[in-house]
Amino acid sequence: MRRIRPRGFWHSRHQGWLFPFEAAQLLKNQFGAHFPIDPALQQWLEAVDHPLPPLPTHANLVAAADLNAPLSDGRQLLRHQRAGVRWLLARRGAVLADEMGLGKTITALAAARSLLRCSDSRLLVVAPVALHQHWQREALSLELAPQLLSWARLPQEPPPAGVVLLVDEAHFAQNIDAKRTQALLRLARHPRMRAVWLLSGTPLKNGRPVQLLPLLMAIGHPLARDRRAYEELFCNGHWRQAGARMVWDCQGASRLEELQRLLRPQLLFRRKADCLDLPPKLRCFRPVLLAASQQKRLDLALQQRLENYRQRATAGLVRSDAETLALLTAMRRLCALQKLPAAISLVQQLRAAGEAVVLFSSFVAPLAQLQRFLGGELLTGQVPLLQRQQRLLRFQAGSSDLLLATYGVGGIGLGLERASQVVLLERPWTPGDAEQAEDRCHRLGSKSTVTSHWLQLGSADALIDALILSKADRIEVVLAGRRRLLQRQPLAKMLNEILQE
Template identity: 60%
Template sequence: MKFTPKSSSSCYLGLTAAGLVKVTFPFDAVTQAQLRKVRPRGIWRGTRQGWEFPLVAAQHLQRQFGSRFLVQDDLAQWLSWFEQPLPPMPPHRDLVSYADLEVVLTDGRRPLPHQCSGARWLLARRGAVLADEMGLGKTLTSLLAARAMVRCADVRVMVVAPVGLHDHWRIEAASLDLPVCIHSWARLPRELPAAGTLLLVDEAHFGQSIKSRRTQALLRLARHPRLRAIWLLTGTPMKNGRPDQLYPLLAAIDHPLARDQRKFEERFCQGYWRDQGGQRRWLSRGASDLDALGKLTRPLVLHRRKQTLLGLPPKRRQEHRVVLTESESRGFDHRLALVTDNYRHRVQQGLVRSDAESLAVLTALRQIAAEFKLPAVETVVAALLAEGQAVVLFSSFVGPLLLLQQRLGGELLTGRQRPGQRQEAVNRFQSGMSSLLLATYAVGGLGYTLHRARHVVLLERHWTPGDVDQAEDRCHRLGMDGGLTSHWFQLGFADQLVDSLIASKAERIEVLLGSRRVGLKRQPLPVMLRCCMQESLRTVSS
C-alpha cells in the first residue's frame, strides 16, 4: 500500500514519532463514533492531530477502515512484519548456558557475581530496566546477556548512549568479541534491521520526558516489530522523584502499567483537569501511591546497591557553612536584594504564574551564592591538594569553574569541550598528571570513572537527586582506594532550599526503589520558594 500526499480532505493511517498508530480524517460524527469503539482504546488529540492508538490496534484499524483510509508506507511495512513474526528465542536455561558467565574475558577480567546474576535476570525479560547504582558495571552486565542472545539467534545489538560513553562501550564489547552498533541520543534511527535487534539503552533517564523528540524516537524503536528485546540502563530511573518521569521507561519496556497513560497519571501522578485561561489542561506532575508503584514495577526493574554487593569503603558527606566577612555580606545582600525585589515586583504585577519563574529566580540565587562561596572553597581545596589528595569539584555553572582554574590550576570538564578533549582531561586526572578536576554536573557527572579522588566537592547542589548521586558516584565506585568524603558548601537560603528539595525528592525515590517505607512531606517548589523569599526579604530588610 502506498501513501499519497495528504490533502485537506484525506483520510490516512500512519505512525506517530513515538510508534503509535495515528488516524487522521476530516471530522465526521459517524467515523468518530466508530473509532471510540475500537479496542484497545485510543486517545483523541483534536481535529488537527486525530486519534492515537496502541500498535496492537493497527491490524483491527486496517481491517475496519482500510478500504476508506490510505496507509502510510512505514505503517504498511510494520503490518507486513506483524504477519511474519521473528522466530522465538530459545528457553531461558539455554540462553544462560550460551552466556558463558564463568569464562575469563579477553582482557583478563572475570565478571563479578552480581554481573552474572544481572545477566541471567536480563535474559529472562524482553523488556527490563537495569537500575543498579552507579559503579556496579551495568555495561558489562548487559553485554554478557547480549552475547548469549547473539549466539542463539540472528540478533543485532544496537546501543544508544551519550557520545562521551561510546569509547567505553566499544572497549567493553571488544572484551567479549561482541559486535555492536552504537548510536547517540541525538541521532536515533527510525527503523531497525529486518533480522531482529536487541536494544541496549544507556543513561535511559535521558528519555524521561514523554514529549521530547529523543524520548519519542526511543519509543518508536521500542515498539518496532523487529525488536527482540530492550534493556534500559540507568542508576536513576526516577531521577527527579516524579512518577511521570518513570512512565516513558515503563512504556519503552511495554510494562502493563504504561498501556494506559491517563490511568497511570491519575493513580500515580495526581493527574487532574484544570481550567486555565478558558482552556482545560491536564496536569500530572505530582506523586501518589508510590508503595504500590514500587511493588508493581519490581519484576521488571532491578535495583541493587553498591554497599550491599561490593562492600565499598563508606561515603561521608561533610557540610561546610560559609561565613562571609562584613563587606562580603553587604555585597551578597545587595545582590540578593536585586533579585528578590524584582521577584516581589513581578508578584505584585501578577506576572508570576508558573514554575518557570520560580526556577529562574532560584537559579539566579544559586549562581550568586556560588560566586560568594569561592574563597572558602578555594581554601579547602588548596589544603587538600597540599596534602597530596586528588579532588573532583562539581558546579552547575561554568563561570566559577573558570575562576577556580585560574587560581588553582587543574583540568576542566564542561560542555564547551569536544568529547575527545573531555576524555583527555579525565585521563590526565586519573593517571596522576593532575590532582584537580573541575566539572559541570551535566558533563562530569555522566559516565566517567574518577575513582582516583577520595574527595569530591559540590560547590552547590543540583536540585535533582539523581544528578547529585551521579556526581558523587563518579568517584565512589569499584577500584577506589579508601573512603570518599563529599564536601557540601552551603551559603544562604537558596542552598538550604535546594538541599531540602534533594532530601524530599530522595525520599520519593527511596519509596519506589528502596526496601524501607518512608513518609513523604513535601511542598511544591513555588510554595517552598515563596517561603524562602519571604525569609530573605526579612533578612535583607534587617
C-alpha cells in the same frame, strides 16, 4: 474510538488520536476500510504477522552466556553481574537500574552476547557520544562489535533481522514529548526487536513517576499500555484551571508502593552496599558564612536581579508566573560565586593532604574562576570532546589532582574512582544528578572512603538540599520499596519563607 483497547486519547497539538502500537491491529480492523494506513505502519503490521523465530529456553540462553569463563582481558564477571545477566535473559524488555558503579555495561553486553550466539541478530547500543569509547572497550573484552548510536541521531528503522537494543543513560528519555524520546520509542517498539534493555542508575531522577512512563513504554511494560490510567493512578493526574483553559496536570505522585510492586518484574535495582565490599560514602555538610558587607552585596545583587526580571515580565519578554523559579536560579548563581573563597580553601586543604579532588557545579563561570586560581582539569560542554577525554585521562593517570566539571558533563558515565574527595559547590535540581556526580568516584575500583562535601550558603542552598532529600525519599519508595513518611511543602511556600528571612 473510546472502546478501542489499549485506550488512546485526543492530542490537541496533533489534532488527532494517539494509541499504543498494541491497538494498531484492532484500529485497522475497525477503520481500515475508511482511512488510508500509513506505509510505515503497514510494514510494522506485516512484521507482526511474520514474527522472528523463537529464542531457545532461558536455561539454554544462560548456558550460552558462559558466565564463568574469563573475558578476553582476563576479568571475571562478578557474582552480582552474573545474576544480572540471568535476570536480563529472562526478559525481552527490562530496566537495569543498579546504582552507578556496579558495572551495568558489562552485564548488559554479556547478556546480549548470549542472544547473538543463539539467534540471527544485530547489537545496537544507544549512548551519549562521550561514552562510545567506553562501550567499545567493554564490547571488545567480550569480542563484540556493536553498532553505536548517539542520542541525537537515532534511526527510524532498525537493521534487517533481529535486533538486541541496549540503551545507556536511559533517563535521557524521561520527557515523553521530547524528540529524542519519540525517536527511541519508535525504535524500541519495532517488531524486529529481540530484546530492549535500558540502563540507568537514575531512572527516576526527579522523583516523579511520570518520568518512568516513556521507559516503560520502551520495554513494553503492561502499565504503559494505558497512558491516561497510569497518570491517574501514579502521577496524581487531574484537570486544573490554568488561566482561561483547563490543563492536564500529571506531575505529582501517588500510590508509590503499589507502583514499586508492579515495576519489580521488569526493573532491577540493586545497591552497591548489597553487591560489593566497597568503602562507605559519606556526606559532609559545610556551612559557608559571609561577612556583613558580603551579605549586603549579595542581597543587593539579588534585589537587582528580581527587579530586572519584573521589568522584563511587565514588558512581556518573560513569563510573569515563573518569577519563583527565576529568583531561585538567580540565588543559586550568586551564591555559587560567593562560595568560591570557601571552595578554594577546602580544595587547598585536601590537596595538601595528598588527596585528588573532583569539584562539581551547575555553572561554568565559577568553575572557570576556580581553574584560574587553582589549576586543574576543566570539563564543561564548551570543551571539545577530544580535549575532554585527554583531560580526563590526565586526571586518572595522576598528572593532575583536581578535576572541575559541570554536572551535565562530568556526572554522566565517567569513572573517576581515583578521587575519594568530591566537592559540590551547589546542588542540581534533581537528586539523580547529585547521586550521579558523587558516584563517579564511589564505584567499582574505589579503594578508600569517598567523602562528598556539600557547601551550604544560606537559605537558598538549604531549600535545594531539602528538595533533593525529599525527592530522594520518594525515589526510595518506588525503586527500593522502603516505606517512608513523605512530607514536602510546595516550592513557592518554601521560597516565600526564605524571602521573609
